[in-house]
Amino acid sequence: MVQAIVNLGEREDRLLTIVKGKFGLKNKSDAVNFVIGKYEEELLEPELRPEYVQKIRNIEKKGKFTSYKNLSELRKEIENA
Numbered sequence: 001m002v003q004a005i006v007n008l009g010e011r012e013d014r015l016l017t018i019v020k021g022k023f024g025l026k027n028k029s030d031a032v033n034f035v036i037g038k039y040e041e042e043l044l045e046p047e048l049r050p051e052y053v054q055k056i057r058n059i060e061k062k063g064k065f066t067s068y069k070n071l072s073e074l075r076k077e078i079e080n081a
Contacts, residue, residue, distance in 0.1 A: 006032070
């Protein structure tokens with residue numbers, strides 16, 4: 001376990017206290033770890049959510065994608081749209 005001394009502003013301290021209380025955490029260290037975990041889940045290369053994967057599979061099954069043999073076919077469709 002790594003220990004660190006962290007300087008927080010008054011606002012940040014209040015936010016950690018709110019997170020601690022809202023999620024029933026024991027101390028502010030747990031609150032910091034919780035916030036870091038949420039940050040990792042949401043912003044650092046999140047995996048595709050199962051409902052999103054299912055949505056993409058449904059789109060693929062319904063055939064909303066069009067295949068083109070070459071670029072000129074695609075250009076023709078775009079120009080005629």
